[in-house]
Amino acid sequence: MTDTPPSPRSRPAPIIGAAPADLDRAADVIRAGGLVAVPTETVYGLAADATNGKAVAAIFAAKQRPEFNPLISHVASLEMAARLADIPPLARRLIDAFWPGPLTLVMPRADACPVSDLVTAGLSTIAVRQPRNSAMTGIIERTGRPLAAPSANPSQSLSPTTAAHVAASLGAAIDLVIDGGQTTLGIESAIVDVSSETPILLRHGALARHEIEAITGPLRAPDFDAAVTAPGMMRRHYAPRARLRLDALDHDPGEAYLAFGQPPSGVRATLNLSADGDLAEAAANLFAMLHELDARHDRIAVAPIPHRDLGEGINDRLKRAAAPFEKDSV
Ligand code: TXA
Numbered sequence: 001m002t003d004t005p006p007s008p009r010s011r012p013a014p015i016i017g018a019a020p021a022d023l024d025r026a027a028d029v030i031r032a033g034g035l036v037a038v039p040t041e042t043v044y045g046l047a048a049d050a051t052n053g054k055a056v057a058a059i060f061a062a063k064q065r066p067e068f069n070p071l072i073s074h075v076a077s078l079e080m081a082a083r084l085a086d087i088p089p090l091a092r093r094l095i096d097a098f099w100p101g102p103l104t105l106v107m108p109r110a111d112a113c114p115v116s117d118l119v120t121a122g123l124s125t126i127a128v129r130q131p132r133n134s135a136m137t138g139i140i141e142r143t144g145r146p147l148a149a150p151s152a153n154p155s156q157s158l159s160p161t162t163a164a165h166v167a168a169s170l171g172a173a174i175d176l177v178i179d180g181g182q183t184t185l186g187i188e189s190a191i192v193d194v195s196s197e198t199p200i201l202l203r204h205g206a207l208a209r210h211e212i213e214a215i216t217g218p219l220r221a222p223d224f225d226a227a228v229t230a231p232g233m234m235r236r237h238y239a240p241r242a243r244l245r246l247d248a249l250d251h252d253p254g255e256a257y258l259a260f261g262q263p264p265s266g267v268r269a270t271l272n273l274s275a276d277g278d279l280a281e282a283a284a285n286l287f288a289m290l291h292e293l294d295a296r297h298d299r300i301a302v303a304p305i306p307h308r309d310l311g312e313g314i315n316d317r318l319k320r321a322a323a324p325f326e327k328d329s330v
């Protein structure tokens with residue numbers, strides 16, 4: 001957290017459901033320039049009208065997010081995406097295969113793109129995704145506007161997978177929370193930059209690399225320059241208050257143990273990401289279990305997670321969560 005507190009609201013944001021009347025109310029708040037926490041299939045997003053610069057600025061203030069870190073624009077259709085971005089042929093094939101779903105595409109910004117420059121942090125590219133969640137797409141359809149939505153958590157802290165996570169950390173800084181239950185995938189979307197000749201995997205996520213590569217061929221890892229254009233790639237991110245020790249095969253008395261699969265003999269799991277060793281289940285549980293352990297422990301030992309399929313996305317988040325805290329570590 002940095003110096004300025006989130007802008008105070010007169011009362012904590014109401015938490016409402018995801019029925020049609022609730023989505024009508026959320027759409028009214030969005031049209032009026034307000035901030036609404038909305039579930040997606042990955043994590044809860046903090047949504048505002050992407051075409052309203054003032055509303056977008058309020059997202060950055062509520063999250064204490066550096067303003068040069070651009071946001072994803074969420075759409076409800078290919079037509080809406082085409083108003084925001086010039087969609088390259090490779091992107092079109094990825095869209096056909098994976099939208100709606102947990103894949104964000106970084107594409108050249110369209111000339112007539114109505115999205116605020118604050119969303120794209122002044123870049124010539126824009127990140128777009130069509131989520132697979134009826135609450136989020138229902139609000140986009142009602143407003144007819146793309147929604148800018150980062151994960152609904154204070155910058156650099158754990159991402160929220162329940163409405164309660166959002167209310168506990170940002171409730172005082174936003175206008176409304178839609179409770180759609182626990183998110184199904186549990187980690188953020190994968191991000192692929194298709195704005196130049198060679199596609200680059202900017203962020204591992206809830207769509208495994210091999211699934212994307214089945215369409216794109218081998219993806220390049222972000223090099224230093226790409227890391228600068230995707231400043232969300234901070235070394236410390238997704239971080240709990242507790243200290244994390246990774247690849248742990250044991251734990252000392254002061255540490256909680258977050259297991260994956262069968263714990264090593266003699267080790268008692270405090271929580272288990274997936275007793276069956278299922279990486280999709282582990283991804284879905286990751287942030288919720290870190291939230292839960294963080295509330296009760298100062299130190300958490302985490303079992304090794306296989307570095308394949310969704311394990312790449314899980315390990316990426318664990319590595320950033322374990323990195324030492326550095327102020328302005330971008
Ligand atoms: O699953 C998700 O992607 C969630 C849900 C709410 O949709 N959203 C999310 O947003 O994770 P956020 O803001 O936490 O992460 C967006 C990432 C950041 O790392 C940002 O730097 C990158 O997208 N990004 C956005 N626009 C970009 C651009 N034009 N070029 C490169 N990276 C970009």
Ligand code: MG
Pocket residue numbers: 150151159
């Ligand atoms: Mg985030």
